[in-house]
Amino acid sequence: MRRIPKARTGVAVVAMLAATAACSGGGGSDDARKPADDDHAAIHVDHPVALADQDVKVRIGGLGAHDRVTVAAQAVDRSGQPWRASGRFTADAQGRIDLDRQAPRGGRPYTKADSTGLLGAMLPTAGRGVRMIGSGDAFSYHPPSPAEKRAYGLRLTVTKHGKQLADRSITRQWLTKTVRHRKLTVAKNRIDGEMYTPPPGKHRRAPVLVFGGSEGGNSGEYAAALLAARGHPALSLCYFRCGKGSGRPNAINMIDTGYFLRAARVLGKEPGADPRRLAVMGNSRGSEIAQLLGQRHPSVVRDVIAYAPSEVVNGPYLAGPSGRAAWAEHGRPIPAGPIRLDHVRGTVLAIAGGNDKMWGSAQAARTIAAQHNSSGRSHQQIAYPKAGHHVNWFPYGQPGQEGGANGAVTATAGSDQEARKDSWARVLKLLDDGV
Template sequence: MRRTLPVGRAARNSIDRAGPGSGTVQHARFAPLPAHGLVDETLHLRVEGLEPGARVRLRLASAGAPGTMWMAEATFVADAGDVDLTRDAPLEGSYAGVDPMGLFWSRAAVPGVPGETAADPAVVTLTARDASGQAFLRHELRRSFLAAGVRQASVDAAGLVARLFTPPARGPHPTMIVLGGSDGGFRWCSEVASLLASRGFATLALAYFGIEPLPPTLDRIPLEYFERAIDWLSAHPAVDPRRIGVIGASRGGELALLLGATFPALRAVVAYVPSGILWPGVPQMDHAAWTWQGRELPTAGQMPLADWQRMLADAGLQDDTPEAYQLVLHDLGMIEAATIPVERIHGPILFITGRDDRLWPCEQLTGFALRRLQERGFAHRVEHLSYGGAGHAIGWPHVIAPATRTTHPVTRAVMDLGGTPAANARAAADSWPRMLDFLQRSL
C-alpha cells in the first residue's frame, strides 16, 4: 500500500556556500525528497554529486522541549561519489550498520542550537556537512500521523470515549478498533488509529479507562462497553460492518484477543506483545480486569495487592518483570481457567512479539494462545512475527526510539521494557508494513 509523496525542488536543498575551489560540495545535492509525509514512510536519503572519498556528516534534528532538540548524526565516506543510506553504513554516529531510517529513530535530546530546527516539532531538518562542520545542504520535511483529507471526530454516543478517524475516500471502509494498554486514555491507540486511517481504514481509537467519565484504573472493565462500540460502528455509514477488526498492545493486546473470542462481528485480530491468558486489574490485583454479563472473568494471579507484594519480597523480585509473572504461571489449573478461548475468534490473527520483553514474558504468554489454536484446530490463518533483541516497545516505525526504561503512568513503578533502541526500531520497521499487509488481506 504505497503513497506517492510530493517532491521538493532539488535546488532548494543546497546552501550556496560552495566557491569555485570547493569541489567536494559545489555539485552536491540531495536526491529528491518530499516536503511532507507520514511518520511511517521510509525515505531514500542520498547525497549525490560528491567527490569520491569525501567525508560527509549527515545530521537530522527536530525541535524538543524548550532549550533542547532531538538530533542524530552519522559520518559517511562517498566512495562512489555519493552517500546512500540504503547501501552505506556510517563510519561513526548515532547508529551503526546499514539502516535507511537510522537517523530518524536514533535521535536523542541535546541542547538546542538557534536556527538548527524549525519551531514545529513535527518538522525534521536534514543537513549535510563537510569536514569542518559547515552545512552545505539543508532540507526540511514535515512528518505527520494524518494524511491529507483524513477526518477525525470525537465520539459522544453510547457512553463511549473514543475518536473516530475516516479516510478521505468514500466508504464504507474496513474498520479497526484500536486499543491501548495499561496506561489508559488515548496513549498508543490514537497514533495508530491516525496512521491506519491514512492507509484506508476507518478507525476507532477507544479509551476504556484512565479518562473521565471512564473508570480511573484498569479494574473490572465490562466487555459490554466494547460491544456497544462494535454496535455503534456497525451502524455508521463510513463502516463496512462485515469488515471490522481489532488491534491492541500489551494489556490491549490481551483485550483484543478476548474481544475477538467473545464477539463474532470482529473478523481480524492484531495483538502486539499480548498475553494469551487474562490477568488482574492494575493496580487492584484483588479484582479481575474484565467482566462479562456481571461476572469477573477468571484471572491468573488474582490476589490482594499486599499478598502479591509479600510474594515478591520473599522471592527478591520486583513487580512488572518476567520473573515476577513466573510466580503464578506454575499453577496449571489456574492457567487453564484464565486462558483466552482464542479458537472462537472468527478470522485471522497476527501476533507481534519481542523475544527480549522484560516487562512480562510475552513469548511464553503468546505461546499459551498459539498452542491452544493448534490444539483446537483453528480454522483461520495465524501469523506470528517474533523479533530477537526487541522488547515490549514495538509500534510504528521511523520515530524517536522510546526509552527502554520508563515509569508506569498509573502505578508509578519504574519498568524495564527490554530490548535495545536499535532492535526495537528495526522490529517496528519490519513489522509495521507486514501488519498493514495482514489487514489488507484479512479485511
Template sequence: MTARIAIHPAVALIDVPRAITLSGFAAHTPVTLTLTSKQADGQVWRSRNVYLLDANGAIDVAQQAPESGAYAGVDGQGPFWSQSVLLTDDADAALLLAPAGADGAIHTLASATDGHGNHASARIEQHYAAPGAVRQELRQDGLVGTLYLPAGPGPHPAIVVLNGSGGGINDARAALFASHGYAALALGYFGAPGLPDYLSGIPLEYFERALQWLRHTVKPAGDFVAVSGHSRGGELALLLGSLYPRAVSAVIAYVPSSVVHGVLNAGKPGEGRFKPAWTQGGQALAHVWEQNAAQDWSLVDALPEPRRQAQAFVQAQQDETAVARARIPVERIAGPVLLLSAGDDGYWPSTQYARDVAQALKAADHPHAVEHHDYPQAGHALQAPHVPTTELARAHAVSGVVLTGGGDAAANARANVDSWETVHRFLSNAVAQHTPLAVAHAG
C-alpha cells in the same frame, strides 16, 4: 557546486521509507548528518552520524554505513530510528520545528556539514494521516475516542485500536490505518478525559457498545470490524474476540497475553497488583494472579530501575491451575488472528503467550487463518515504522516505575517495519476472505 541534502519523499506517511542523498560537499572528507525532530509529546530527538564522502563529494545514506555515530551498518532509515532524546534544552531546534498535529505527525530538520564549511539543510514531515483523512472526536454514550475515516467515499472496512496499560487514545495508529483505507476508531478506556484514571474494574460491555456504535456510524464494508491492541490492549483484543465473536471479524494482538491479568502497574493507588482489571455482567473476570501459588514479585521489586519484570510473569505461569482458570478462550474467536511477539520482551513473556494462543487455536481446529510472527531480538514496544527506537526504558504512565521493554534499537526498528507490513497484509487478506454471513452465525 552548492552543498545539498535531497530527501525523497520529503513529505509522506510515516511508513514510507525516505531516501537521503548528499551532494556538493568536499570530496573524500567526512560529513556529519544531523537529524533533529519534535515528537508528538513535544520532546526533541536527535541523531548524528558521520559518513565518508566519495570522489564527487556525495553519498547515498542507503548504500553506506556511517564511520561513527548513532547506528552501525548500512541502513537508509538509520538516521531516523537512531535518534535519542535531547537531555538538554535546545531552544533553536525547538523553534525550528513545528508542533505535531493531532495525528502525531513528526517534523524533522536534517542538516549536513563537512570540514570545509559546506552546509546544507532540509525539512522532513512524517505523517500518520493521509491528505483528506477525516478526524472525528467520539464523546457519546460514555464512549471516548477518535474516529478516523479515509479520504474518499465509503464504505470502508473498520478497525478498533486499543492502547495498553499506559491508557490514553492512540490517534496516531488509527490515523495510519485510515490512511490505508480503514475506518479506524482509536478507543480509550482509561487514562483520558471523561474516562477512569486507572485500569481497575473496566466493564467489557463498554467495548461491546463501542463495536455497536462503530457499526452503526460507519456501516463498514462487508460488516468487517477488526480489533487491534498492544500489550494489555492485545490481551483485551483477544478477550473481545472470544467474548463477542459476532462483533469481531479479526484480531490483531501486539505483544499480547494468553491469560487475563489483574491491574498490575495500572490500578488505583493502594490496590496493589492483583485487583481485577476487567468485569463482565458486573462480575470480575478471573485473572492469573488470583490464588497463584507460584507468583513472586520480590526479585523484581528488589531490582534497581530500570526494571525488567518479565520473570515475574514467567514464574506465575508455573501454577497450572491459575493459568487454566485465567486462560482467554481464544477458540471462540470467529475470524483470523494475528499474533506479534517479541523474544526479548522485558515486560512479560509475549513470545510464550502468543505461542500458547496459536497452539490453542490449532488444537481447536480454528477454521480461520492464524499467524504468529515473533521477533527474537526485539522488545515490547512494537511501533510504527521509522520512529526513534533508542529509548528502551521509560517510566510507566500510571505507576511511574521505570521499566525496560527489552530489545535493542536496531532490532526494534526492524521489527517495527516488518510488523507493520505484516499487519497491513493480514488485514488485506482478512477483508478479502471475510463473509458477513459467517460472522452472523458465529459464536
C-alpha cells in the same frame, strides 16, 4: 499470576518544527536548499512529504570525493526540548552518500544501512529527557496528536568540520487531506476516543478499533490516523487514564467488554466501513481485552492484532486493595487465567520481541499461535528475537530507548524499529486479506 508490566515512564512528546508544509497527498522528490558558498552540497529526498509510516530515501550529493561528513536528523518536542541523532558518513568517489546503502561509520547511532535510521535513533539533547538516557526506563516521543496536527516536521543537515553544507526539512504526515477526524466523548457518545474516517472508496474496508496498554490514555491515535490514511476507518479508544473529566477510570479494574463493543458498533457504522471485517488492535495489557473480544464476541470482531501480548488474563492494575479483576463482562469479573481463542472468527496475529523485559511476550505469542479459530485455522505469530516490548504499531519513527531482558539498556531500540517495519506491512495485509 504473571508479572504486570509497569507503566512506561518519562514519555516525551515531540512537536512539529516551527512550520510544516500543509498536508497534501504525496510529495515528489526535490532538492534541498544549497549553501551560498562553493560547497554546493545538497540533500535529496524522494518523498519530502509522506505518510509517517512510509519509507523515504535520502541521498546527499555535491560533496568532494571521499569527504567525511556528519548527517543529522533533529526535531523539537512540545516543551521545547530538542531531539537529535547524527552519524558519520564517507562520500564515494563521486561525492555521493546514499543512506539506504551506507551505514554510519562505527555503527552509531544504528548499525545497518537504513535510509530512515536517523529518524528512529533520535534522543533528547537537553532537558529532563537527557537524564533518562541510560537509565533503563523506556521512553519515546510522540508528536502532537493527529487531531491537533496532521503532520510533524524533521530537519536534516550535513556538516563538515563544524560547517553546515546543506539542510532541508521533511514532513511526516499522519493524515492526508481527505481523512476526517472527530472527537468522541463519554458525555456525548458514551466512549472516549478519536475517530478517523477516510472517504468511502469503491469497496468497504475493514475498520480497526485501536487501544493501548498499561500506559493509559489514547496512545493508539497515531496508528489509527495512519490506518485511516491507508483507507481503513479507525477509532483510537481510551479506556482508562483518559484525563480529568473524561468519565473514565484511572485503573484497569473491572473494565467492561461492553465499553469496547459500544465503540466497535460506532466504528462499524462509519462510511466506508465493513462491520463484518472489524478488527481490534491491542498493545501489551490491551492485548488481553483484544483477545477476549475476539473470543467472546465473534459476531462483532473478526480479527485481532495483539502486540507484545499476554496469553493470559492478568489481575487489575493501579487499582489498590479494592481491585477485583482487570476485565469484566456485564458487570461480572472475568477470571484471571489462560485465554482461549477457539471461538475467534478470524485470525489472531500476535507480534512480539524475544528480548522483552516487561514480560514473556514471545512465549505468549507462540502459545497464541498454537491455538485454532472457530474454523480450525491456526492463529499466527511473528517474533523478533532481538526486539523488546515496544514492537507496536508503525515504523520509521517512535525514537526512544528500552532496556532489554538481557540487561543492556539500549539493546532493543534498533531491533524494535526493524520489527515495526516488518510487522506493519503484515498487519496491513491481514486487514486487507483477512488471512
